[in-house]
Amino acid sequence: MTRMADAAFAAPSLLPGWSRAHVLTHVARNADAMINLLDWARTGVPSPAYASREQRDHDIEVGARRDPSAIRDDVVDSSDRLAVAVRGMPEQAWTERVGGNGPHAMPASDIPWLRAREMWVHSVDLDVGASLADAPAPMLVAVLDDAARSIGASPHCPPMELVATDLGRRWSVGGAGTGDGPELAPAVDAISADDVRRVAVNGTTVQLATWLLGRSKGRELRTGDGSPLPTPPRWL
Template identity: 30%
Template sequence: MSPMTAPHPHGWSIGGSLHEVRSRKLEMTQRLLGETIRLSDREWQEPSLLPGWTRAHVATHVARNADGFVHSLDALIKGRPQRMYSSEADRQSDIERGSQRTGLDLQIDLDTSAGNLNRVFDQIEGLDPDTMIELRAGFRIPVVLLPLARLNEVVLHHIDLNVGFTPDHVPQPVARWLVEWTLLRLEGRDDLPPLHLSSTSGLEAALGGVGDRSEVHGSDQALLGWLTGRSHGDTVQGTGGVMLPLLG
């Protein structure tokens, strides 16, 4: 296991080293900003791939997600752990208000919030890697996985922005890491069909309820798209047309 990665109970590590994940997070954030800077105010108000949300909604969510991570990590360091958002109603209200801004304001918000978060992430190296942080009710992760959680947000919502970036464009090893992260998030859900997943990079995992498991196989990029509801699984073997829930 690489330094500062988090172990999974089934024996595989989640993500790369803290340095590797943070480096890729910066790279993928800059890629998102480089593509969205070309959008006009009108294009920002066009539909994203998320039902009911414009591109401006998605961008505002990505910025507020960064603020939420800053809030949670800062509170943890100060010994008063708090979740990312004060309430779901406040979160939705912030996103709705923010979605009405100009493209320039959205771009500044995305850039500034990402920069603030990256500086706060510097403090993770001084923490015990086994320290747990609760991001929302019932979902606790090792603090060293926060950069991976943020990388997931940046990549998936880049896809959602509908600017030509698809799961096929996610580089290795980012796609592999995000499949691992997604499996962690889906673990224990018995509302999913029983599956045995294997990827071309060698990852294997069981998912879903009890019963005979269907064999599902594909590249990390294809599995990421299917597991997160960003694709219909046309390039994944064994899905049988099953569409999984959309994950943020």
């Protein structure tokens, strides 16, 4: 970001309809959203990440129109505020559940991971040379794990078996699969009847993650039966 010329902020990002200024404004507002959740955990008073989806989108649209210097300062300042909030969290507050009720709630201890995931994925979206291939392997697996879980929960997700050829791991996504994390890829004769009905999508961990997140068309990927790649729902 600090190396981007002012003119580069208006250029398209990898996200349809968003410029780089939109992405950076979103990164700043995401920091504020994480602070809201930390405040919830610390005080016990519900404070949603965003007032509403509509307000979130409005703030990004308005913020993206600012001068590049203001956007740079906003990203740095909001990240600093988040760091202060993290350091100020009492130990017991990290176990509090925030973000909603029932299955939508999460322990506050998940918040640092959510922020790290946002930073990695959106650094790629800026289209200034960053790649998920730059991420540490455990981070990359965790990103793919998250995407598989959230996308696999959608009723519109086709049944797929993602096979990471570089790690020998697989994710069952959609259908009866829960997407609850990677497993060791089985031998062909050990795949269940349910797995056989799934479309096997083979590629490296980077290729699978980039495709499932909607950041590539998956041209490097191959299906087990030579059929076209399935179309997963859009990632959050």
